Amino acid sequence: MRIQLRPSLLKIRRQSVKWIIIHSTAEIYPQPAARIDNSIYQSHELFKGVLEDKSADINYHYVVEKIKDEYIPIVTRPLAYLCEWPDIDLNINNRAVHIALLGEYNFKIPEPRCYDILAYRLVNPLLKLFKLSASRIKLHSELSNDKENSCPGEYFEKDILISKVRRFVVK
Numbered sequence: 001m002r003i004q005l006r007p008s009l010l011k012i013r014r015q016s017v018k019w020i021i022i023h024s025t026a027e028i029y030p031q032p033a034a035r036i037d038n039s040i041y042q043s044h045e046l047f048k049g050v051l052e053d054k055s056a057d058i059n060y061h062y063v064v065e066k067i068k069d070e071y072i073p074i075v076t077r078p079l080a081y082l083c084e085w086p087d088i089d090l091n092i093n094n095r096a097v098h099i100a101l102l103g104e105y106n107f108k109i110p111e112p113r114c115y116d117i118l119a120y121r122l123v124n125p126l127l128k129l130f131k132l133s134a135s136r137i138k139l140h141s142e143l144s145n146d147k148e149n150s151c152p153g154e155y156f157e158k159d160i161l162i163s164k165v166r167r168f169v170v171k
């Protein structure tokens with residue numbers, strides 16, 4: 001499915017990137033496709049949520065999902081615009097890149113390959129591009145002012161992501 005492209009509704013990024021924030025899509029999109037990542041291309045289903053919310057685009061810069069037997073990062077909001085997360089301090093959010101894994105990780109354990117692709121194709125290039133250390137990677141739950149927030153899920157381990165980041169570091 002397609003949405004109308006309406007960049008005039010998005011906030012333009014004015015400050016340099018300092019934070020990379022990891023999410024999972026089940027938190028804001030109620031579609032079944034946003035809750036369970038299977039091997040079929042599903043990210044387009046998130047646009048149903050965008051239409052329901054009357055928002056301008058998917059509220060993450062990238063979504064990583066499994067298609068056939070591989071994880072694929074998909075650009076879902078151009079980096080030149082901000083995502084809107086009222087539960088995250090504006091000083092952080094105005095300088096953040098938001099990456100979501102498709103699915104829900106309070107019940108499911110992310111596969112090792114998912115961490116590999118996340119680190120190699122997205123997080124490491126972003127760290128290099130914006131001259132950031134791995135300490136700038138945060139989970140949504142670490143930054144949310146909602147104490148109940150567990151995004152991207154209890155089974156997502158930041159330590160595993162950091163170890164993959166070190167393995168694929170761009171020198």
Ligand SMILES: [Zn+2]
Nearest residue numbers: 023024140151
């Ligand atoms: Zn989140």
